[in-house]
Amino acid sequence: MSWDTNLIEEQKLAASHFGAHARLLAGPGTGKTLVLTRRIMYLIQERQIDPSQILALTFTRAAAAELRQRVAKELGNEIIPKISTLHSFALRQLLRNSRKLSALPQPLRIADDWEERNIIMEDIKRIVPLDDIDQTKEKFSLLSADWESLIADKAYTPEPRFIGAWQEHRHIFGYTLRSELVYQLKRSLEKIEDFSIEYPIQHLLVDEYQDLNKCDLAVIRAIANRRIEVFVAGDDDQSIYYFRKAHPEGIRSFRTEYEDSVDLPLKICKRCDPAILQIAEFVAELDTKRIKKETRAENGKSQGDVKLLRFTDQNTEAISIAKLCKHFIEQKHVNPEQILVLLRNDRNGAYSKELQKAFDSINIPLSIDEKSKSVFDNKLGRQVLALFRLTKNIEDHLAWRTLLQLRRNDLGEKKLIELYDLAQRNGLSFHQLLKRTADGEFQFAYRKKVSNEYKQIKDLAESITNSTQNSANTIEEIIRKSMDIISVESSEKVKLTEKILEFARANNISSIDELTSTVEISDSEIENEIEKDKVNVLTMHKAKGLTADIVFVLGAEDEIIPGKQEGEPELGDERRLLFVSLTRAKHNLYITYCNQRTGQQKMSGRNPGNSRRTLTRFLGDSFLRPESGESFVTSVTAK
Numbered sequence: 171m172s173w174d175t176n177l178i179e180e181q182k183l184a185a186s187h188f189g190a191h192a193r194l195l196a197g198p199g200t201g202k203t204l205v206l207t208r209r210i211m212y213l214i215q216e217r218q219i220d221p222s223q224i225l226a227l228t229f230t231r232a233a234a235a236e237l238r239q240r241v242a243k244e245l246g247n248e249i250i251p252k253i254s255t256l257h258s259f260a261l262r263q264l265l266r267n268s269r270k271l272s273a274l275p276q277p278l279r280i281a282d283d284w285e286e287r288n289i290i291m292e293d294i295k296r297i298v299p300l301d302d303i304d305q306t307k308e309k310f311s312l313l314s315a316d317w318e319s320l321i322a323d324k325a326y327t328p329e330p331r332f333i334g335a336w337q338e339h340r341h342i343f344g345y346t347l348r349s350e351l352v353y354q355l356k357r358s359l360e361k362i363e364d365f366s367i368e369y370p371i372q373h374l375l376v377d378e379y380q381d382l383n384k385c386d387l388a389v390i391r392a393i394a395n396r397r398i399e400v401f402v403a404g405d406d407d408q409s410i411y412y413f414r415k416a417h418p419e420g421i422r423s424f425r426t427e428y429e430d431s432v433d434l435p436l437k438i439c440k441r442c443d444p445a446i447l448q449i450a451e452f453v454a455e456l457d458t459k460r461i462k463k464e465t466r467a468e469n470g471k472s473q474g475d476v477k478l479l480r481f482t483d484q485n486t487e488a489i490s491i492a493k494l495c496k497h498f499i500e501q502k503h504v505n506p507e508q509i510l511v512l513l514r515n516d517r518n519g520a521y522s523k524e525l526q527k528a529f530d531s532i533n534i535p536l537s538i539d540e541k542s543k544s545v546f547d548n549k550l551g552r553q554v555l556a557l558f559r560l561t562k563n564i565e566d567h568l569a570w571r572t573l574l575q576l577r578r579n580d581l582g583e584k585k586l587i588e589l590y591d592l593a594q595r596n597g598l599s600f601h602q603l604l605k606r607t608a609d610g611e612f613q614f615a616y617r618k619k620v621s622n623e624y625k626q627i628k629d630l631a632e633s634i635t636n637s638t639q640n641s642a643n644t645i646e647e648i649i650r651k652s653m654d655i656i657s658v659e660s661s662e663k664v665k666l667t668e669k670i671l672e673f674a675r676a677n678n679i680s681s682i683d684e685l686t687s688t689v690e691i692s693d694s695e696i697e698n699e700i701e702k703d704k705v706n707v708l709t710m711h712k713a714k715g716l717t718a719d720i721v722f723v724l725g726a727e728d729e730i731i732p733g734k735q736e737g738e739p740e741l742g743d744e745r746r747l748l749f750v751s752l753t754r755a756k757h758n759l760y761i762t763y764c765n766q767r768t769g770q771q772k773m774s775g776r777n778p779g780n781s782r783r784t785l786t787r788f789l790g791d792s793f794l795r796p797e798s799g800e801s802f803v804t805s806v807t808a809k
Contacts, residue, residue, distance in 0.1 A: 171244055173211035177204075184434040185209040187401070188217065191394070191431035193379075193424045194403035197465040198450070198753035199441025199717070202403050203233075206375055207240040209401065210251060213373055224251035225371045227259055227390075229378040231692055232699070233715060234258075235676055237377065252369065256386055257348060257691040260355040263367060270362050274346050274354060277563060280690035281345040284547050285568050286310070289575070290339060293590065297335040310347075311413075317353035318383040318415040342593050342600050343567040348691055353385050359392040371398050379404035379424070383415040391427070400428065406461050407454045408750050410711060412743040422461055437464050441717055443474025446759045450752040452792050456745055476759045478726075478789065479799035484521075484767050488528035490803040491722050491762065495705050496534050497807045498720055498758075506535055508719040509705045512751045514730045520770040521724065522707050529705065537701035539708045545669040546689055549576055550662060554670070555689060558652065558682050560631035561638070567600035570627070579623050585616055630655065638682075645680050646671055710751045721755035723748070726763045727783040728790075729775035748788050761789065762799060 174182050181201055184194055185208040196202035210226065213219040228234040238253045254262075261280060264271065268278050281290060291306040300306050309332050315321070340346075346354070358365045374393055376382075379402035382390070394400045406418035425431050439447055444467040454460060481487040491511060498504040516522050522538040529536040546555040553576050556569040574581055574589075592612065593603040607617055608624040633655050638648040653667045670685075679685045700706045700716065708716070710723075725731070732744035752759060766781040773779060785796065 171211075173208045173215050177208060178438065180436055180438065181205050181208070184436065185212050186216070187432065187434055189399075191400045191428040192402070192434050193421065193431060194401065194434045194436065195405065195461060195463055196403055196436045197405050197407065197439060197463060198750075199439040200436035200465065201438075201440065202377070202405075202436065203237060203240065205436065206237060206377060206403055207244060209375065210241050211244055214245070214248070219372060221249045221251045222369045223372040224375070225259070225369065225373070226251060226253040226375040227256045227377065228253070229255065229381045230715065231255055231677060231688070233377055235678065238678055255691060256382075256389070257351050258687070260351040260389070261687060261691055263355055263365075264351065264358065266368060267358060267362070267365050270365060271354070271358065273357075274350075275340060275344040277344075279345050279563075279566060279568065280348050280351065280687075281568060282348070282690045282692065284544075284552060285345070285572065286347070289343070289568060289571055290336075290345070293339055294332070294335045296587065297339065298331055310349075314347070314349035315415055317349060318385050320353075320384050320388065338594060342590065342598075343571065344565075344599060345568055351691070352389055356385055356389045356392065359389065367393070367396070371396075374398050374400050376400065376402040377404070378408075380406050380409035380418055380421040381411050381416045382420050383411075383417070384420075386416075387420050387427075394428070407457075407746055408714070410714065410743055410747045410750055412739055417739055418460075418742070418746070422459070435463060437466060438468050439465050440468045441756055442467060442753055443471050443757050445474040445476045446752065446755050446757075449476055449759070449789075449792060449794060450749055453745060453749045453752065453788050456788060457742060472757070474755075474757050474759070476794065477761070477802060478785075478794040478796045479760055479762045479802055480785075480796040481762060481764045481799040482766070483764055484524050484769075484771050485528075486800055487724070487762050487764055488524040489531070490799050491525065491724070491760075492528040492532055492534055493803050493807055494722075494760070495529070495720075496532050499534065499705075501809075504719055505703070506705045507700060507702050509722075510700075510713060510716065510718040510720070510754060511705065511707045511722045511724055512710050512713050512754070513707065513724055514710055514733070514747075515774070516707075516709060517774065518770065520774055524771070525707055525724075535704040537704040537706045539699070539706070539712060544689070544692070545666070545673050550666055551670075552576060554653070554656060554666065555686065557627075557631055557634060557656070559686050560627070561635045561652075562683055562686060564628065564631060565599070565601040570601055570604060573627050574620075574623060577623065577627075580619060581616070581623065588614075589620070645674050645682075645685070648682060649674065710747050713754050714750050717754050717756060719756050720758040721751070721760070723751050723759070723761045726761045726786045726789060727775070728786045729777060729780075729783055731786045731788065733775045745788055748786070761794075763796075 173185065177185065181204065184205045194202065194205060206226065210224060213224055214221055226237060228237060234253055234255050241250045241253065265278055268276060291303055291310065295303055295306045376390060390400065402424060404421050406421050409416055409418035447465065447467050451465065481490065495509055498509065499506055511525065513521050526536055526538060545551050553573060556572040559566045559569040575586060589603060593600055604620065604624045606612060608621040634652045637651045637655060649670055650667060653663055674685060677688050679688060731748055732741050735741050735744050763785050764783050767783055768781055772781045
């Protein structure tokens, strides 16, 4: 296929730009991913650029997978460029230059979400000590914010006791935090003269540029300084990750930061019907600092249906949403997965429990997004992943700790704490402590249990390595052979094997190294996933990048959106989050709010404990007029 097949004129102009840095301003549904795909094709087909000299960076694994699949499909059997998340790119560069790094434990090992939460944070809560895990999370968030906003470059030091506990802990377990990756790459690019990048890149494409924080932007700048042409794509109206210090100013100031750069606007929205785009644009225009842009619906679209529905309480809201979904699924033959219900937050299931009860009462399938849907975040999956890591490095301290913590071995929390303290007193890593214990160097009451566990796990890891060491093995063969060795109930093993294979295929994984690395750099806070043949309930943040025929934005109340946030940039983030949520809808958009919320929901948002609720300020002065949700649902479902 030719690079310009079926492109409209504005998309052709953008995809074929050449010779200067460029900013692709792409509102929702204007074809941003299509243009990025065709630009890669243009560079290869028309400019004869070697694919190895093109690098595309995305914000999430899902976005990377989508762009990779599109490019592979269009180019056929040709070699495609490297397409990955920024964190994955950072990890690869640090690994290839690991001998030049002195600030990080070696070999470089990234702690994944589960390990951060269930090992690192729990341990440090005890060591400092802290009252609860939320305090520990907050301190790690502050530490990450220092890197992401580059406060760390100003020699800012958080609480010494916390830093000391963390440094001690990571010395014993030998890990690097995922939130460090981009910052450490930034430092290395600036301070190590012979720091090498994996390919001689000529063209860098960056997706979702508005989601980059100050540290991310500094890395892109450092790469560009190597005489690389930068092509960024994004929309300041969709910058919604202030919690990781992203700010729309990054994309807004691109033309100033990159002199002689050009703007390439995409104006025609092919996703949203006009009525949906109209209310979304109203919300976006509330920001007086947004980049002025023209976005209009594609000619020939139907008007679309947008309703602002008022409910007495959450019970009537939930059952009314369920009834509408039932109507669309059974009467209009809409596939359930083409319906999204979006929540600002769902702490302790406060909102999703009510929805689940309502949907169950009328037998409509519902999928509720949990904190993480990772195939490895259950007890068996986590042990399998730890064994995979030991085949890569038998001294992987976090993998050993995971297995000791999850296996049936009578080594409870107290004994694991004692093992940690023993390692700390003797200046040993965790694996060194286990090995020397197995060798009889240390004597304590449960030494024999630790020794037996060490030998059993080591034998198991070595069996997997020996079974899969043939270089001709495919990743599928490696996974299946590995699972055959693991002793577990047959049906559970079969189910997990297929899920791991599905994960590997979705992420273009070809080796165990790639599999473990992909898990390490995955961020459960931003990655999205929908379940087929079910109505999907997601948080607004995770809905970004998704689209559906019918979207419900639940709880559009000032106490929730913006909630406790006041003043910029936090208030702007909430406004943009609403804009992103509204523009997930193609044809039907239903915005709901309640006059009061009781029970668990009463405790959410601003003024917890007060049941009274009001319409969000972002819609209060809009052209939409609230109407009775119950009356509307009755009128629709009666037809």
